[in-house]
Amino acid sequence: MRHFSVIAALLAAALLAGESPAQSPEAPDPVDALKECRAITRDADRLACLDRVSSAIVAAAERGDVHIVTQKDVEETRRGLFGFSLPKLKLFETDREDGREPFDTLQSEVASARRLDARTYVFKITDGGATWQIKEAPARFVGPKPGDRVVFKRAALGSYFIRINDQVGVKGRRID
Incomplete structure (x- = not known):
């Protein structure tokens, strides 16, 4: 149902x-x-x-006063909004009784990327086209390229740890 x-x-x-x-x-x-x-x-x-x-x-x-939303619709919306602060609505809460983990990580793929300077990268992901930014990347960091696998994990104060192709995570944030 x-x-x-x-x-x-x-x-x-x-x-x-x-x-x-x-x-x-x-x-x-x-x-x-x-x-x-x-x-x-x-x-x-x-x-x-x-x-x-x-x-x-x-x-x-x-x-148009009522819309029926399936669990699949909610999951797609949550994936597209990942990285933004969401209002405290039951619609966006995770139901831990059904065995699902809290929605604090997202796995996606890099759609496009560019390097702004020696330590700053901006890239879009395939899930919803969100744009992310990495500032102060370490010297050994290999920047994102289209097709790279990327994993985002929620960190403190609205930031995220971003791992590209299993590299050490770097701090970043969603900018759109």
């Missing part, structure tokens, strides 16, 4: 209640509404409830 995002659930719940999110922060979750419908034992009543709730969700989606 595909998962609703928190945002979609809140918007759909507000639409089911007939009020805006600002007016009703305690509006029922559309998944909870569907569960309540499924719990109805009388077939005709259950079908009527499911029709009513699903019609409200479909209508909201057709208006």
Whole structure:
């Protein structure tokens, strides 16, 4: 089963209640509404409830008020936004109960690269086209080239350790 995002659930719940999110922060979750419908034992009543709730969700989606987001969509978005500070939304949190690791590393490939001076490199990666910068690279550092494998690991104060082709990690940051 595909998962609703928190945002979609809140918007759909507000639409089911007939009020805006600002007016009703305690509006029922559309998944909870569907569960309540499924719990109805009388077939005709259950079908009527499911029709009513699903019609409200479909209508909201057709208006563009609600978007159903799959786990794959969330992962692609997280990969594309890696390196930026994200707002504290449940949509971007990692669910450790399902066995996934926290999203603090990213593996990608260098799409393009250029050297700005003896110790500074700027390069784009294939995942979302993000641009990264390495400043103060050590003298023995071999700069990035298109096709190189790159691994980013979250470090302190918004910086990242960047490893290109298994070299020693160097400090860098995302610049776009």
